[in-house]
Amino acid sequence: MSAKRAAAAYRRAFGGEAAVIASAPGRVNLIGEHTDYNGGDVLPMALSLRTTVALGPSPDAMSHAVSEQSPQAGTFSPTSADRAKAWWDYVAGTGIAMRALGVEPRPMNVAVASDVPSGAGLSSSAALEVATAFALAAWSGLPKDDVALARAAHRAEVDFVGVPCGIMDQFASALAHAECALLVACDREETTLVPMRSPVLVFDTRTPRALRTSAFATRRMECEEALRAVQQVEPSVRWLARCSEELVLRSAMSPTTRKRALHVVRETARVAAFADALLRTGTLDGSLWYASHASLRGDYQCSTPELDWFVDRAQETRGVTGARLTGAGWGGCAIATGPEASLRVLADGASAPFAKAFRRQPRHWLSSASEGARVDREPVR
Numbered sequence: 001m002s003a004k005r006a007a008a009a010y011r012r013a014f015g016g017e018a019a020v021i022a023s024a025p026g027r028v029n030l031i032g033e034h035t036d037y038n039g040g041d042v043l044p045m046a047l048s049l050r051t052t053v054a055l056g057p058s059p060d061a062m063s064h065a066v067s068e069q070s071p072q073a074g075t076f077s078p079t080s081a082d083r084a085k086a087w088w089d090y091v092a093g094t095g096i097a098m099r100a101l102g103v104e105p106r107p108m109n110v111a112v113a114s115d116v117p118s119g120a121g122l123s124s125s126a127a128l129e130v131a132t133a134f135a136l137a138a139w140s141g142l143p144k145d146d147v148a149l150a151r152a153a154h155r156a157e158v159d160f161v162g163v164p165c166g167i168m169d170q171f172a173s174a175l176a177h178a179e180c181a182l183l184v185a186c187d188r189e190e191t192t193l194v195p196m197r198s199p200v201l202v203f204d205t206r207t208p209r210a211l212r213t214s215a216f217a218t219r220r221m222e223c224e225e226a227l228r229a230v231q232q233v234e235p236s237v238r239w240l241a242r243c244s245e246e247l248v249l250r251s252a253m254s255p256t257t258r259k260r261a262l263h264v265v266r267e268t269a270r271v272a273a274f275a276d277a278l279l280r281t282g283t284l285d286g287s288l289w290y291a292s293h294a295s296l297r298g299d300y301q302c303s304t305p306e307l308d309w310f311v312d313r314a315q316e317t318r319g320v321t322g323a324r325l326t327g328a329g330w331g332g333c334a335i336a337t338g339p340e341a342s343l344r345v346l347a348d349g350a351s352a353p354f355a356k357a358f359r360r361q362p363r364h365w366l367s368s369a370s371e372g373a374r375v376d377r378e379p380v381r
């Protein structure tokens, strides 16, 4: 697993043993897409794929970072790093964000190993930030506060890396538990664990996601515009996701903005229904996944032909009860639910025709809800 590889990478690059090792998982979101930055609910689970950070003191005034995934090694100032537009920005940015928790930046050596594929929409960046935050917290002897670490990791992504994402990915990576989905009310930053033992098929379309960041920023602006329109009618409203559908319909906005807003309020309602069914019956209501996908495709317009292809294929596969794109969209992964045997039929049967249709080899994982971030090696005091 990545913990051993990170420790070995540390030894190779820096000599000696790392003082502390921490790891954090990638995630898939079961339902609640593009609701987090609108103050709504999300329901992610952690994957068994993890990123590990091995860390120790640097002998000079600079921090040094190496990664198994990249031939590029980084050197940055622990106190005044500039964004390098490179993978170690996540490490440097988290170091700076930890100042808010009273962790004084120290020059460090860092080695990273990961099983979370990057660019697949499985939150490889959040896994790296959260693993770094957990390692730094353990290194500095900070009292345990996983929510504070999730927040610091999120600040690193928004303020340092410059991606205007919501809190879902860092919260999922930091706070998830094995055999549970994590319900997050993003307006209150409140979390609830919902027991979940069903397997989920994760299907990576391996679509390049060149447009994802700019399209994501555009959607955020459209949602802000919708919120302003709603506030003209109902000034007390703080979050778009907490509006009623009726209020959205009553407010003056362009047809496109209205579509975005309707997706957000309806998706938020779907999260509540899905989490409720999961709590009551222990099953994943796949019909809500199909409805979510249709809304992401039609109203939020963040799907791709590849993701739609997979969801159509799932619908035609006997026994499969639901499928949808997961994460931001514009490429990346889709998920499907149903009995394990049906998910295997879907995954195995879809690969060759998908590769033929799109000239890209997809990959897939049959996943169950796994553990969140943890410290794998505590520093010796």
Ligand code: GLA
Residues within 6 Å of the ligand: 029, 032, 033, 034, 035, 036, 037, 165, 166, 167, 168, 169, 327, 328, 329
């Ligand atoms: C990305 C962002 C998350 C969330 C999803 C969409 O993964 O990082 O904060 O907004 O997209 O649900």
